Amino acid sequence: MAKRKFKAESQKLLDMVINSIYSQREVFLRELISNASDAIDKIYYKALTDDSLTFDQSSYYIKLIPNKDKRTLTVIDTGIGMTKEELENNLGVIAKSGSHTFKSENEIKDGHDIIGQFGVGFYAAFMVADKVTVLTKSIDSEEGYKWVSQGSDGYTITPIEREEVGTEIILEIKENEDEENYDEFLDEFKLKQIVKKYSDFIRYPIKMDVTESKLKEGTEDEYEDVIEEQTLNTMVPIWKKNKSELTDEDYQNFYQEKHYGFDQPLRHIHINVDGTVRYNAILFIPEQAPFNYYSREYEKGLELYSNGVLIMEKCADLLPDYFSFVKGMVDSEDLSLNISREMLQHDRQLKIIAKNIHKKIKQQLLSLLRDDREKYETFFKAFGQQIKFGVYSDFGQHKEELQDLLLFYSSKEKKLVTLEEYVSHMPEDQKYIYYASGDSNERIEKLPQTEIVADKGYEILYFTDEIDEFAIKMLMKYQEKEFRSVSSGDLGIEEDNKEEEKEETESHNELFKAMKEVLGDKVKDVRASKRLKSHPVVLSADGEISLEMEKIINAMPDDQQIKADKVLEINVDHSIFKALEAAQGNDQDKLELYTNLLYNQALLIEGLPIEDPVAFTNDMSKIMV
Numbered sequence: 313m314a315k316r317k318f319k320a321e322s323q324k325l326l327d328m329v330i331n332s333i334y335s336q337r338e339v340f341l342r343e344l345i346s347n348a349s350d351a352i353d354k355i356y357y358k359a360l361t362d363d364s365l366t367f368d369q370s371s372y373y374i375k376l377i378p379n380k381d382k383r384t385l386t387v388i389d390t391g392i393g394m395t396k397e398e399l400e401n402n403l404g405v406i407a408k409s410g411s412h413t414f415k416s417e418n419e420i421k422d423g424h425d426i427i428g429q430f431g432v433g434f435y436a437a438f439m440v441a442d443k444v445t446v447l448t449k450s451i452d453s454e455e456g457y458k459w460v461s462q463g464s465d466g467y468t469i470t471p472i473e474r475e476e477v478g479t480e481i482i483l484e485i486k487e488n489e490d491e492e493n494y495d496e497f498l499d500e501f502k503l504k505q506i507v508k509k510y511s512d513f514i515r516y517p518i519k520m521d522v523t524e525s526k527l528k529e530g531t532e533d534e535y536e537d538v539i540e541e542q543t544l545n546t547m548v549p550i551w552k553k554n555k556s557e558l559t560d561e562d563y564q565n566f567y568q569e570k571h572y573g574f575d576q577p578l579r580h581i582h583i584n585v586d587g588t589v590r591y592n593a594i595l596f597i598p599e600q601a602p603f604n605y606y607s608r609e610y611e612k613g614l615e616l617y618s619n620g621v622l623i624m625e626k627c628a629d630l631l632p633d634y635f636s637f638v639k640g641m642v643d644s645e646d647l648s649l650n651i652s653r654e655m656l657q658h659d660r661q662l663k664i665i666a667k668n669i670h671k672k673i674k675q676q677l678l679s680l681l682r683d684d685r686e687k688y689e690t691f692f693k694a695f696g697q698q699i700k701f702g703v704y705s706d707f708g709q710h711k712e713e714l715q716d717l718l719l720f721y722s723s724k725e726k727k728l729v730t731l732e733e734y735v736s737h738m739p740e741d742q743k744y745i746y747y748a749s750g751d752s753n754e755r756i757e758k759l760p761q762t763e764i765v766a767d768k769g770y771e772i773l774y775f776t777d778e779i780d781e782f783a784i785k786m787l788m789k790y791q792e793k794e795f796r797s798v799s800s801g802d803l804g805i806e807e808d809n810k811e812e813e814k815e816e817t818e819s820h821n822e823l824f825k826a827m828k829e830v831l832g833d834k835v836k837d838v839r840a841s842k843r844l845k846s847h848p849v850v851l852s853a854d855g856e857i858s859l860e861m862e863k864i865i866n867a868m869p870d871d872q873q874i875k876a877d878k879v880l881e882i883n884v885d886h887s888i889f890k891a892l893e894a895a896q897g898n899d900q901d902k903l904e905l906y907t908n909l910l911y912n913q914a915l916l917i918e919g920l921p922i923e924d925p926v927a928f929t930n931d932m933s934k935i936m937v
């Protein structure tokens with residue numbers, strides 16, 4: 313049986329192309345400019361095999377002419393033009409791409425990649441125009457032609473007199489509608505913006521006559537409108553330039569031009585990869601966190617270009633959350649775009665690029681840490697929390713990748729240290745990596761819990777960010793050394809005194825039992841402390857939830873309330889202890905008073921709220937009189 317061809321309802325098809333492919337109207341200009349650039353590239357290719365032709369890059373350009381009076385926008389190119397047959401095949405058949413055919417027939421040379429592939433971009437013009445006229449003359453034709461269409465009712469082609477080779481596309485811009493402003497496509501400023509956004513790196517100049525108000529010659533305050541032809545695009549993308557030709561200033565200028573931030577980036581990373589997936593990237597590590605960085609409004613992502621044409625402003629898939637501060641762009645010729653160029657067909661290439669980029673960012677951060685500590689600390693001040701979130705999130709999946717990027721304040725060094733530095737300072741008999749949590753370094757320094765560890769000469773890491781303890785709990789160990797809070801039950805110190813302590817605890821058991829009865833379920837236990845020297849009392853916590861974690865979780869806006877298993881530790885060598893012993897059995901009121909006071913004092917030291925401040929001040933007054 314003879315196979316029959318599918319028929320398409322061309323009117324509906326065109327309607328679909330015009331109304332369903334692109335989410336933003338302004339991309340019509342990107343499509344027309346890309347076609348113009350392809351048309352010039354085709355002359356370049358033709359010149360490679362045709363001796364009668366020379367390709368002098370400087371004589372090729374694209375020009376935009378907005379005309380508010382006539383409501384037209386004209387896009388001119390000095391490219392290869394179209395024959396009558398090409399007009400019929402390429403602009404008369406939807407989804408027929410002359411450029412795609414050209415690409416498969418010619419060996420594409422680096423730097424002159426043809427952009428068009430789907431055969432639909434041109435029709436995007438009908439998103440903003442009621443009528444489109446194409447005037448063209450092919451390099452291979454003596455005659456010029458005019459193609460006219462109002463969209464759905466088809467098109468006409470008529471011969472015209474035309475001298476120059478190339479194409480001129482005249483869009484009759486639609487009238488404004490209630491919610492649609494088409495005037496902006498006749499506005500010089502808006503057109504400039506669209507070109508900058510999508511077509512900045514088209515390699516031929518995109519020109520436009522721009523009206524600018526300038527000081528009148530010979531006057532001091534008289535201005536006049538001057539029309540000047542300007543080139544709107546940068547043309548040669550910095551990422552295609554040779555790294556050795558670029559200075560730090562070039563990268564900084566690029567950072568500023570692209571509005572990646574108002575700060576000076578701390579580092580740039582310039583990547584050219586010619587592997588399974590070819591891509592170029594310029595990434596920046598900013599100096600300051602944007603004002604909304606630690607909020608939901610912040611959107612991570614890198615600009616994604618395909619052959620120098622912007623595809624996505626913020627491609628989130630290129631950056632993991634823990635490196636969400638990185639700014640910059642990626643350009644690849646190997647992306648499989650979908651028809652709208654707003655998405656990718658599949659993300660295999662993107663995954664390879666992303667993986668590669670993660671590695672490079674980490675390398676750069678480590679090298680910054682090694683070579684320029686001051687800058688790294690600036691970076692860590694701005695984005696350290698994000699790295700710590702990275703250690704904690706996804707069930708600690710990335711902790712190993714990130715652990716060497718962490719910095720914490722050290723009690724001994726009095727500055728920020730890495731975990732590697734900490735471990736390298738550890739004396740042989742030190743079992744654990746010690747840390748203490750609190751609101752500030754100054755407050756932690758004064759915590760009674762730190763006394764015994766500090767006295768032993770061990771270094772303590774100060775945790776002042778809310779995320780710190782959570783991240784460390786996820787990390788568990790660094791170089792086989794476990795983390796241990798100075799408030800934890802077993803500090804791995806005082807092995808020698810264990811027997812003595814046990815006896816001591818037993819002999820005071822009765823007193824502690826009585827104190828526990830006074831406090832009820834406010835504490836899990838009352839014990840003799842192993843960590844106190846000069847202070848009479850301290851609170852610690854048994855189990856996984858520390859006092860700091862209780863504070864943080866309970867301060868969160870949701871109603872989740874948790875309780876650490878608090879232990880009231882008493883310094884049995886302190887004279888207060890004698891007073892407690894004296895009260896026990898003789899004066900129950902006094903024992904209650906002292907116990908409550910000591911408990912509340914311990915809460916205060918920890919920065920935890922006192923449950924009943926009035927009762928506390930009454931107790932204080934009682935001992936004064």
Ligand SMILES: Nc1ncnc2c1ncn2[C@@H]1O[C@H](COP(=O)(O)OP(=O)(O)OP(=O)(O)O)[C@@H](O)[C@H]1O
Pocket residue numbers: 343347348351389391392393394402403408409410411412427428429430431432433434435479
């Ligand atoms: N300015 C131009 N000069 C020469 N030929 C052009 C021009 N504009 C369009 N064409 C021809 O018309 C064809 C169809 O253009 P269209 O923009 O619809 O699709 P495309 O550029 O091939 O693919 P895509 O949809 O991926 O942009 C092109 O492939 C090209 O052959």
